[in-house]
Amino acid sequence: MEEGRMSILGGALVTFVAGLLSAFSPNYISLLILRGLAGAGLGSGHVFFSWFMEFVPPSNRGKWMVVFSTFWTFGSVSEAALAWIVMPILTWRWLLALSAIPAFVLLIFIVFMPESPRYLCTKGRITDAHNILDKIAQFNQTSLPSGNLTSDGTNDLDEEFSTSEETPLLSSARKRTTVRKSGFSSFLMLFSPRFFKTTILLWVLYFGNSFVYYGIVLLASELSGSQSKCSSSILLSENVQDASVYINVFITSFAELPGLLTAALLVDRVGRKLSMTIMFIFVCIFLLPLVTLQSNILLTALLSGARMFSMGTFIIANIFAPEIYPTSMRSTGAGVAYAVGRIGGMVCPLVAVGLVTSCHQTAAILLLEALIVLSVVVILLIPFETKGKELVNTIDGVSNSKQVLVVA
Structure with missing residues (x-):
């Protein structure tokens, strides 16, 4: 679990x-x-x-x-x-x-x-995130588009996922992500x-x-x-x-x-x-x-x-x-x-x-x-309006407004 x-x-x-x-x-x-x-x-x-x-x-x-x-x-x-x-x-x-x-x-x-792919990315588990997205695509009788699974984090990955051009989703462009902070730190x-x-x-x-x-x-x-x-x-x-x-x-x-x-x-x-x-x-x-x-x-x-x-x-x-x-x-x-x-x-x-x-x-x-x-x-x-805004993964992402979990 x-x-x-x-x-x-x-x-x-x-x-x-x-x-x-x-x-x-x-x-x-x-x-x-x-x-x-x-x-x-x-x-x-x-x-x-x-x-x-x-x-x-x-x-x-x-x-x-x-x-x-x-x-x-x-x-x-x-x-x-x-x-x-x-x-x-x-x-x-x-x-x-x-x-x-x-x-x-x-x-x-x-x-x-299924676990959230976005959450898995913040844990550095790109492979698991990709597998879940692939299962979702199969359930919907479609396929994932070619592109990169990215995160706006800055820490080293616990694991990497690399693919050839034939596979639908590539590893993170940065090959880096953020390990989730502990509950108390959050x-x-x-x-x-x-x-x-x-x-x-x-x-x-x-x-x-x-x-x-x-x-x-x-x-x-x-x-x-x-x-x-x-x-x-x-x-x-x-x-x-x-x-x-x-x-x-x-x-x-x-x-x-x-x-x-x-x-x-x-x-x-x-x-x-x-x-x-x-x-x-x-x-x-x-x-x-x-x-x-x-x-x-x-x-x-x-x-x-x-x-x-x-x-x-x-x-x-x-x-x-x-x-x-x-x-x-x-x-x-x-x-x-x-x-x-x-x-x-x-x-x-x-x-x-x-x-x-x-x-x-x-x-x-x-x-x-x-x-x-x-x-x-x-x-x-409240100084925020979130309509149409992309969710961010990390605290730094709040200020730089970078997109996360981007498929491109």
């Missing part, structure tokens, strides 16, 4: 084991611990974005990354449908056990994942003068984005059928068997699909920053009427619209962050930003949802609106 896939394997294993064991939790404390471990395992999910991104050409990279992200939405819709079916007739234990199955499926199929580089400002801005963006997105997700169930009563958290437990809760969550989950379509149409046309700004504005518009009590139908419609555009900003941010960093620190940079975003997701139930359950719905919505405004300001301050 390649190093690039080990984090995915480990995350899937932790998620599956902890998710399954949580269905058998004997008490509340053990349930919290196991669900926390399952969530920690999900943290490896950001690697999928960096991995898939390195196979896609820059001209339509944004569109294909959005298409790739639709499977997140399919998972959300499937989970909402599963809860709708299981909870009224069985118990939450069945829901948790069944929800662990996808992680088990991932453990089976991960062995079929982490420290996030705070170098070249990346410090962008790193901090991305962290704020991810925090605000996750807070708003998960706030909308949680409010779909928290506000459902409860606004007229406006009581404490007991209200949610009283309505847990009410099918309308699961129906509303199911509908709002489906709303992510048109949001992804909108993101796909915008991201490669107007750029990442403007796309996120436009979609954040629409999230703000849909949330604003919720400062006052609304009917259940209007509530569902407004939350669906807000979730539609919030998912778009969420996914574009997940495209934007890996594009900013070079391959040598791409997973680290995007992963740390993703982790900071998870903090926003953790704080949200304690703050925004807590305000709703304590009969402060207006304050909760205004808090979400404030974070949207902050996120838009942060987007405007």
